[in-house]
Amino acid sequence: MQVVQGARDFLRRQNHNYRMLLVRASGATFLMNLTSSYQSIYTTALGADPVTLGTMSSIGSAINMIISLPSGWVSDRYDLKKVMGIGMAFQVLMIALYALAQDWRWILVAMMVSPFSMALMMRSQNVMFSKALRDDERAQGFALRMVIASTIGIVAPIPAALLIDYFGGLTVQGIRPMYYIRFIGLAIICVYVYMNLDSVPPAPRPKGEKTSFLHDIREVFSEGEGLKAFLVVSAIGSLVMGMTMSFIFLYAAEVKGADTLTLGLLSTAQTLSSIVFAIPMSRLADARGRKLAFLLNRPARFLFFRILVYAPNP
Numbered sequence: 001m002q003v004v005q006g007a008r009d010f011l012r013r014q015n016h017n018y019r020m021l022l023v024r025a026s027g028a029t030f031l032m033n034l035t036s037s038y039q040s041i042y043t044t045a046l047g048a049d050p051v052t053l054g055t056m057s058s059i060g061s062a063i064n065m066i067i068s069l070p071s072g073w074v075s076d077r078y079d080l081k082k083v084m085g086i087g088m089a090f091q092v093l094m095i096a097l098y099a100l101a102q103d104w105r106w107i108l109v110a111m112m113v114s115p116f117s118m119a120l121m122m123r124s125q126n127v128m129f130s131k132a133l134r135d136d137e138r139a140q141g142f143a144l145r146m147v148i149a150s151t152i153g154i155v156a157p158i159p160a161a162l163l164i165d166y167f168g169g170l171t172v173q174g175i176r177p178m179y180y181i182r183f184i185g186l187a188i189i190c191v192y193v194y195m196n197l198d199s200v201p202p203a204p205r206p207k208g209e210k211t212s213f214l215h216d217i218r219e220v221f222s223e224g225e226g227l228k229a230f231l232v233v234s235a236i237g238s239l240v241m242g243m244t245m246s247f248i249f250l251y252a253a254e255v256k257g258a259d260t261l262t263l264g265l266l267s268t269a270q271t272l273s274s275i276v277f278a279i280p281m282s283r284l285a286d287a288r289g290r291k292l293a294f295l296l297n298r299p300a301r302f303l304f305f306r307i308l309v310y311a312p313n314p
Helices: 002-013 016-035 039-045 050-077 080-100 104-132 135-153 157-167 172-196 213-223 227-244 248-254 260-288 290-310
Strands: none
Touching: 016 080, 016 104, 016 135, 016 157, 016 172, 039 050, 039 104, 039 172, 039 248, 050 080, 050 104, 080 104, 080 172, 104 135, 135 260, 157 172, 157 260, 248 260, 248 290
16 A cells, blocks of 8 residues: 555656656557567468568668667657657557558558657657656656556456457457557547647757757767667667567467467566566666666566577477
């Protein structure tokens, strides 16, 4: 009860935008968990082979790399509400393409749209969260968002698995209705959140200050302490994720023999671990620094892949 009361007190101290973004994160997480375990299986059922899946992931990563810096510059120069609105529109379009897909090429287009959504929406959302939180509460504020969103999202995988079984199992016909539900729900949430967000204009700059894209990039690299090392670590992490994420649930289904319900339980366990560890790790980050929390998180990821590979086959 003390934890719940503390969370309530924390939420009461936050501004309107924090609470609106919490609504978006919670709703989007619930809807994402309807389909997250089945995306690669759905794409394969639409005709993609493993090489095609890898190629599609590479194309999406390449687009993300190209637009990442420009989208960050846009987020610094324009009203974050408008930037996030454009990102949410791209996200709704992406899910519509999944729902209406006739073959794997539709999914390729959706994966090409996804980086625009993530770059504009997630970056502006994170900046808005940061602006709403005090320095000594920032990690806790992000963790509370994850806990609340994950708690709501943990409800989704099992009903989704049962519905997929009802509609036809791990086939296009079985999985497609989940994307219809996700599309309709996401469209409603995005419109509601955008209509209720307060504008967040860019920070004013001194008159006569250079504002070119290249100048701003040089300024960030010259002032950002440890930024270059962090970029290297992030690049390596992105390489690993790009090589594996498209195949984890497909591997579980085709090699390890996981059925629809088991895949749903995998998502549930993943979400549950986020709920359990988010607040303790955030408090550690606020008290001892973000680096220690980041380093403690790495072994868990290694353990995940080891268990997945060595899990017994049917």
